[in-house]
Amino acid sequence: MAAVLLGLVLNALQTPLYRFLEGYALWPTTAFERGCRRQLSRQRKTTDRLADPALTSAVRRSLLREKLSRYPVSNNQITPTRLGNAIRRFEEYGYDRYRLDTQLLWNELTSVVPEPTNKQVVAARTNVDFFVALLYGHAAVAITAFASLSASRADRPVLICTGIGLAALTPVWYHAAVAATDEWAAAVRALVNLGRKPLAEGLGLALPKSLDDERRMWQLVTRMSNRPYAPAADAAFQPYRIELPQPSGEPSPPTS
Structure with missing residues (x-):
């Protein structure tokens, strides 16, 4: 009975639990903005590494493209966490x-x-x-x-x-x-x-x-x-x- 009740409670809390990990809920403004800047910096670094002609490994280039694909198309949609960006890209x-x-x-x-x-x-x-x-x-x-x-x-x-x-x-x-x-x-x-x-x-x-x-x-x-x-x-x-x-x-x- 307790397990069923706990499952129902967690299911009801699913949205707020996700929103915290995505950076939408319970994030102070300064932490939110700092996180967004960090994610934009990581995106730019990944883009620069992918554009580097010295990177000839097809496997590494594929991994970088995979990492880059987890960001939204528009920078205005960037969130302060990697999970938030990975979800926002298909939203x-x-x-x-x-x-x-x-x-x-x-x-x-x-x-x-x-x-x-x-x-x-x-x-x-x-x-x-x-x-x-x-x-x-x-x-x-x-x-x-x-x-x-x-x-x-x-x-x-x-x-x-x-x-x-x-x-x-x-x-x-x-x-x-x-x-x-x-x-x-x-x-x-x-x-x-x-x-x-x-x-x-x-x-x-x-x-x-x-x-x-x-x-x-x-x-x-x-x-x-x-x-x-x-x-x-x-x-x-x-x-x-x-x-x-x-x-x-x-x-x-x-x-x-």
Whole structure:
């Protein structure tokens, strides 16, 4: 019963636990800004190393590209932690490519994509959740072990070894969580690429042939979902609406 209750509590706290590791929650302004500067510096150093003609090893170049790919496209989206940037890169993917805000339209998008695509996203996130849970779990046990040293009957050697060992494993799980976001990013990319057409049709819209027109359409959808209704939206959506077939037996509307 206690295990089930603890699982429910941790599941409810999943978002704030992630937000702290991503650098969004409980970070003072100075620490946030310092972290962002550090991440930008690391990104620039990786870019410079990749551009160095003296680096001829194909393996090392691939590893640097992999490391660089874990940053958002826009520097304005940089967060103060590596995990935050690794997640932010695929959160902005839909908007950067198509002006499709996946954060705002996530429920609609996951409702229309093929089931295998949805399962890939869930499975990929589960891998990251596993390492994040290990990180917090081991950190909590390590803190408890160190706090128990003050007890009168504490087995100090065991507590010290436990605390140090689990504290040493915490950054390992963090690095593993960052690396596991690669599969999550690939799954979200597939979700966006494959889900655009059924999402448009589900909204009663036809996907334009031109990418520029498609970006304008998704920008309208995003605004419509995020802002109060404005009468001008009706005319703006007209070029993208699907022409519905007329029911049999009813006359077609007169054309001008």
